[in-house]
Amino acid sequence: MSGGWPGGQACQPAVEMALEDVNSRRDILPDYELKLIHHDSKCDPGQATKYLYELLYNDPIKIILMPGCSSVSTLVAEAARMWNLIVLSYGSSSPALSNRQRFPTFFRTHPSATLHNPTRVKLFEKWGWKKIATIQQTTEVFTSTLDDLEERVKEAGIEITFRQSFFSDPAVPVKNLKRQDARIIVGLFYETEARKVFCEVYKERLFGKKYVWFLIGWYADNWFKTYDPSINCTVDEMTEAVEGHITTEIVMLNPANTRSISNMTSQEFVEKLTKRLKRHPEETGGFQEAPLAYDAIWALALALNKTSGGGGRSGVRLEDFNYNNQTITDQIYRAMNSSSFEGVSGHVVFDASGSRMAWTLIEQLQGGSYKKIGYYDSTKDDLSWSKTDKWIVISRTPSPT
Numbered sequence: 001m002s003g004g005w006p007g008g009q010a011c012q013p014a015v016e017m018a019l020e021d022v023n024s025r026r027d028i029l030p031d032y033e034l035k036l037i038h039h040d041s042k043c044d045p046g047q048a049t050k051y052l053y054e055l056l057y058n059d060p061i062k063i064i065l066m067p068g069c070s071s072v073s074t075l076v077a078e079a080a081r082m083w084n085l086i087v088l089s090y091g092s093s094s095p096a097l098s099n100r101q102r103f104p105t106f107f108r109t110h111p112s113a114t115l116h117n118p119t120r121v122k123l124f125e126k127w128g129w130k131k132i133a134t135i136q137q138t139t140e141v142f143t144s145t146l147d148d149l150e151e152r153v154k155e156a157g158i159e160i161t162f163r164q165s166f167f168s169d170p171a172v173p174v175k176n177l178k179r180q181d182a183r184i185i186v187g188l189f190y191e192t193e194a195r196k197v198f199c200e201v202y203k204e205r206l207f208g209k210k211y212v213w214f215l216i217g218w219y220a221d222n223w224f225k226t227y228d229p230s231i232n233c234t235v236d237e238m239t240e241a242v243e244g245h246i247t248t249e250i251v252m253l254n255p256a257n258t259r260s261i262s263n264m265t266s267q268e269f270v271e272k273l274t275k276r277l278k279r280h281p282e283e284t285g286g287f288q289e290a291p292l293a294y295d296a297i298w299a300l301a302l303a304l305n306k307t308s309g310g311g312g313r314s315g316v317r318l319e320d321f322n323y324n325n326q327t328i329t330d331q332i333y334r335a336m337n338s339s340s341f342e343g344v345s346g347h348v349v350f351d352a353s354g355s356r357m358a359w360t361l362i363e364q365l366q367g368g369s370y371k372k373i374g375y376y377d378s379t380k381d382d383l384s385w386s387k388t389d390k391w392i393v394i395s396r397t398p399s400p401t
Contacts, residue, residue, distance in 0.1 A: 002042050006285030007068050007091045011293035012038060013276040015066075015090075018297035021262050028305045032318060034297070037062070043069035052076060056083060056323070063321055063332075064300055068286075070094035070141055077106040084329040086336060088300055090293035091286065095144040098353035105329065107336050107354040109292040109299060109345065113141055114148040116248045118378040119360040120186065120214055121152050123246070126383070133162040133182035135173050135197065137189035145188055168193075174200040184212050191219040198224060199233035202241035209391075213242075217249025217363060218288060221370060239368055244391065247370065251359040253291050254346040255375075261298055261341045269294065269344040292356075295343035303335035366390050 002008075015036060023033050037055065041048035048067065052075070055062055065080060067073040068091040077087045077097065087106045089097075093113040097103055124132065132153065136142040143165075150160055162180045164173035170189075174197060177185060185206075187197060194215065201207055220226070224238040233241075254266040264272070273290055274281055281287045307328070309315020321328045340349050349357050362374040375384040 002040060005043050005069050005091065007289055007293075008038075008040060009279075009285040010273065010277060010281070010287040010290040011068065011090055014273055014290035014294040015297055017272060017276065018262075018294045022297060022301040028301055029308065032304070032308070034301060034304075041067070041069070041072050043071055045071050045075045048072040048075055052079065061322055063304070063318065064088055066090065066296065066300075067092065070097065073097055073106070073108070074103075077103040080105050083323040084326045085323070086329065086332050088296050088336070090296040091289050094141045095148060096140060098355050100353055103354075105333060107299070107350055109296045109343075109348065109356050110289065111250050111356045111358045112353075113145045115250060115355075115358065115360060115378065116216070117145070117149045117152050119248045119362065119376040120149065121156050121158065122376055122378075122381075122383055123214075123362070124153070124158050124184070125156060129158070129184050131159050131161045132184040132186060133164070133177055133180065134160055134186045134188070135164040135166070135170065135177060136187070137193050138165045138167045139190075142188040146186075149186065166193075170197045171200050174204055174206060178204045178206050182206075183210055184214075186214045188216065191223050192228070192230070194219060194223060195226070195228045195231050195238070198238055198241045199231040202233055202237045207241045207243070213245035215245055215247050217247035217361065219247075220282070242365055243368070245365050246373075247363045247365075249361045249363065251361050251375070252288055252345050254342075254344060258342065260344045261302075262294075262344070264344060266291065266344045291343070291345035295345045295348050298341065298343060299336065299339050299348055302341060303332055303339060306335040306338075307331045364389050 019034050019036060022028055039051040041051060062085065065076050065085055065087045067076045067087065067089050070092040073087065073089045073092040074094065074097065080087045081104055085105065089108040089110060091110050092108050093110055095112050095114045097106055097108065098112050134146055136146050153160060162177065162182055164176055166173045170193065189197060224242045225235050257265050257267060259265055269291060277284050304318060307315055308318050316328055316331060337350060346358060351357055357379055360376045361372060362376065363370040364373050371388055373386050373389045376382070
């Protein structure tokens, strides 16, 4: 609800909506009712530890844990094996969470941050770029994402010629990019740091017809216009510096107007959720991820329904579960692992590491607003291109040389 990622502001109402929809279905868990017990960890692992032990050592017995942030999921998922608990996250993107040895019972409806990388490589290949540079904020999620990108570009015959990082002040790394004559640049940092980076980019004139920036697509649409006392650039200067950059973003809402397992279209879901929110969606944390939270409840419900035999005699009694009962945990794991259904976020299926597979949306900032220019399905190596990308140089796309 608060902290580094206030995702609970929209994700909790989405979860409550899903619970109402699941509990009203007579064909799913007919002998059971799913209930939510929630706490606000503020994305703080220390706070999360306190709440985790409160949940585990107080009745009733919990059958699944659903953390949001990557930092909290790391703590919860590592501890969960001691209590034979499945962990299902709706907001964690850290690539480290794909480690099955360290997190053996972890699943997530939010794809790993590394899902951006096949899309980036595909675009480098499309435009014939062989040399790129990178700048990242020094946090685990961005470091591991960049390590993954380095492996993928090497396989594609592309070279990362220059790699820069910063903890809080990007001024020197941006100067270094300019000094090294970097042209195609991948930036990995949170939104607040993005404003700092591009204020420095403006000062160094590291933008325009010679340069292409690749950024993360989950910033707010007007992130570069937001007042920020930590930078000394005007809105006009920021707008000039960011023009033309490319973003990659996980598709979190099904773009097709088809009915999901809940009999809702993605648009109907958005309309229903918006009515439950206390503020405008653009001002509500976690609104983009809310479909993932909604579908997480359905993934859980369908897995438990399969484990219990849907009320038939072939399944197990979920009420027999306790923290020493690995047999039931193993059955829930197998059911979760075989998930495959149409959700409001699209087709829900998990890979071997428990991470969600999904499409990537490609956008470009054109005239101060984001325009969709393509989609990429890495499972099928399918790039859908709208041919609406625009470049400052009309005759050709930017060159790294």
